[in-house]
Amino acid sequence: MSQSGGEEPAKEENMAAWLLAVKTLKIQPYNLPPLGPHDVKVRMKAVGICGSDVHHFKHMRCANFIVKKPMVIGHECAGVIDEIGSEVKTLQVGDRVAVEPGISCGQCHLCKDGRYNLCREMKFFGSPPTNGALANLVVHPAKLCFKLPDNVSLEEGAMCEPLSVAVHACCRAEVGTQTNVLIMGAGPIGLLTMLAARAFGAPKIVMVDVDECRLTFAKDLGANEIIQVSTNIQDVGVEVVKIQNAMDGNVDVSFDCVGFNKTTTTALSATPAGGKVCLVGLGQSEMTIPLTQAAAREVDVIGIFRYRNTWPICIEFLKSGKIDVKPLITHRFKFTQEQxxxxxxTSARGGNAVKVMFSI
Structure with a gap:
């Protein structure tokens, strides 16, 4: 509508990608909640596709999170501040920000203890029933939007979300300059865990996967050794010997970034006395694994769920160049119905698609 006639211009309609049914996405209008005094409105610019997004897309569920009604999808995101609430002092319109997608209650004992990622009342973008970030605009608390340095792109800002999983895992496992690391799985999270472990100072990192192409990718990114394995659990014994030989028997921390019966069994079996196994991937809800033998060697088993207090660390790693996530962004798409x-x-097929990113 023209402004020449003295009328206000038509307000832009906010659009979002709604998951309606199995493998059914549609760009439709998305009415945002009102902007609270401590909130900001963010114009999304970069949104990545996560493995959990793919699970929702293919099955309308991920683990125990079930999509029961239409939901805006997506949670790996960065954008530009479009509007600020009346009490927001830390951000201004036009600031480029990476967005932490989970809003905890702030009142439960876990939140008060600083373990807000475990909050039972968490409202997390694109995790049912909470709408996500694959939209033109979203409203979010200002305290969960982190300003990006000039040398960090919006795509890199969106990568802070999956990188946060890796950083949190390394923090939980206390990776440092004396920590030799084994990583099961060379998918996006496994690759990011490798980059994070290196940034924390790990001197040796061995990557294990069934896919030769993914292992080659890992080697190009800086893995010291790569080992291709089978999907057959009967091969664990032989493969553990290969892994221990590649690491001279010094596996301080094993990260299972897959979460299948075989990968966890391998990680537990390959980790010597006094080591740690960090469970990152959640491929299976139940497994049969050799815990008794691991317990007898005092192998510590550590779980992680998402992350906490990681965005400043991730942004600093990206700013300093200690971590370069750009090679992981293998496919880019526009925000159109067809794309x-x-x-x-593309993301669901896997193959050579590591991280699929939208430009909005």
Whole structure:
């Protein structure tokens, strides 16, 4: 509508990618909640596709999180501040920000103890029933939006979300300059865990996967050794010997970034006395694994869920160049009906698609 006639211009309609049914996404209007005094409105610019997004897309669920009604998808995101609430002092319109997608209650004992990632009342972008970030605009608390340095792109800002999983895992496992690391799985989280472990000073990192292409990718990113394995659990014994030989028997921390019966069994079996196994991937809800033998060697088993207090660390790693996530962004798509469908199908196929990113 023209302004020349003295009328206000038509307000832009906010659009978002709604998950309606199995493998059914549609760009439709998205009415945002009102802007609170401590909130900001963020114009999304970069949104990545996560493995959990793919699970929702293919099955309408991820683990125990079930999509029961239409939901805006996506949670790996960065954008530009479009509007600020009346009490916001830390951000200004036009600031480029990476967005931490989970809002905890702030009142439960876990939140008060600083373990807010475990909050039972967490409202997390794109995790049912909370709407996500694959939209033109979202409203979010200002305290969960982190200003990006000039030398960190919006795509890199969106990568702070999956990188946060890796950083949190390394913090939980206390990775440092004396820590030799084994990583099961060379998918996006496994690769990011490798980059994070290196940034924390790990001197030796061995990557294990069934896929030769992914292992080659890991080697190019800086893995010291790569080992290709089978999917057959009967091969664990032989493969553990290969892993221990590659690491001279010094596995201080094993990260299972897959979460299958075989990968966890391998990690537990390959980790010597006094080591740690960090469970990152959640591929299976139940497993049969050799815990008794691991317990007898005083192997510590550590779980992680998402992350906490990681965005400043991630941004500093990106700013300093200690971590370069750009090679992981292998596919880019626009925010159109045709391209969102193609992007999710591409991510679901896997293959050479490591991180699929939308430019909005």
């Amino acid at each position: 969102i469908e193609e992007a999710f199908e």
